[in-house]
Amino acid sequence: MTAPRILLFDSGMGGLTVASAVRQAEPGATLIYAADNAAFPYGAWDEPQLVKRIVAVVGKLIDEARPDLVVIACNTASTLALTALRERYTVPFVGTVPAIKPAAEQTKSGLIGVLATPGTVNREYTKTLIHTYAFHCKVFLHGAKRLAEIAEAKLKGQKVDPDELKLEIAPVFRKRDHKQTDVVVLGCTHYPLLLDEMRAVAPWPVTYIDPAPAIARRVSDLLRTAKM
Numbered sequence: 001m002t003a004p005r006i007l008l009f010d011s012g013m014g015g016l017t018v019a020s021a022v023r024q025a026e027p028g029a030t031l032i033y034a035a036d037n038a039a040f041p042y043g044a045w046d047e048p049q050l051v052k053r054i055v056a057v058v059g060k061l062i063d064e065a066r067p068d069l070v071v072i073a074c075n076t077a078s079t080l081a082l083t084a085l086r087e088r089y090t091v092p093f094v095g096t097v098p099a100i101k102p103a104a105e106q107t108k109s110g111l112i113g114v115l116a117t118p119g120t121v122n123r124e125y126t127k128t129l130i131h132t133y134a135f136h137c138k139v140f141l142h143g144a145k146r147l148a149e150i151a152e153a154k155l156k157g158q159k160v161d162p163d164e165l166k167l168e169i170a171p172v173f174r175k176r177d178h179k180q181t182d183v184v185v186l187g188c189t190h191y192p193l194l195l196d197e198m199r200a201v202a203p204w205p206v207t208y209i210d211p212a213p214a215i216a217r218r219v220s221d222l223l224r225t226a227k228m
């Protein structure tokens with residue numbers, strides 16, 4: 001049996017957080033990582049143009065890398081382009097979307113924060129996830145303008161400014177009727193790269209949900225089902 005080829009795609013280095021979970025779950029697989037740096041950040045793009053770009057770039061990567069499975073390791077791309085990608089290409093896709101369902105299951109206060117890019121926050125997909133799984137919760141959605149860039153800069157060796165970070169995450173830390181946000185969804189694959197820094201500047205401790213382990217499980221399930 002040859003090693004399955006898994007292509008992981010993101011706008012930048014955020015998808016590496018997913019790649020490392022997939023590497024742990026599938027140590028024998030061949031991982032191919034592609035970042036559309038030329039178009040980073042995706043969070044600020046206009047939807048019709050971005051969907052066209054993602055379909056074109058991923059198509060080219062599929063031609064070149066011949067993967068058995070593609071992981072769209074980017075919430076901003078998945079919430080917009082997964083349907084178009086599945087319609088256009090026959091290879092199986094695993095997407096990354098904000099972990100609203102597990103957050104709604106884990107919250108005790110009923111107050112959930114969702115940090116994501118402005119693009120992901122505005123998507124119908126994200127609103128549908130909230131209406132379906134967190135209708136009984138109060139969800140504070142925040143489109144963070146700079147967080148993904150701060151994470152990229154950190155990976156390039158730059159220092160994270162704690163004051164800037166604090167301002168970026170503050171809108172999801174809220175209080176209502178003697179209760180406060182207790183779960184924060186990391187709705188962009190770049191954000192787990194800043195987890196230590198976020199914990200250090202957060203107004204109070206919360207549970208942060210990184211979807212990477214769940215994505216890796218989904219990848220393993222698909223590989224087993226397809227017997228790759």
Ligand code: DGL
Pocket residue numbers: 010011012014015040041042043044073074075076077117120148187188189190
């Ligand atoms: N890593 C991407 C995500 O999960 C987004 C970063 C960007 O704005 O390009 O949403």
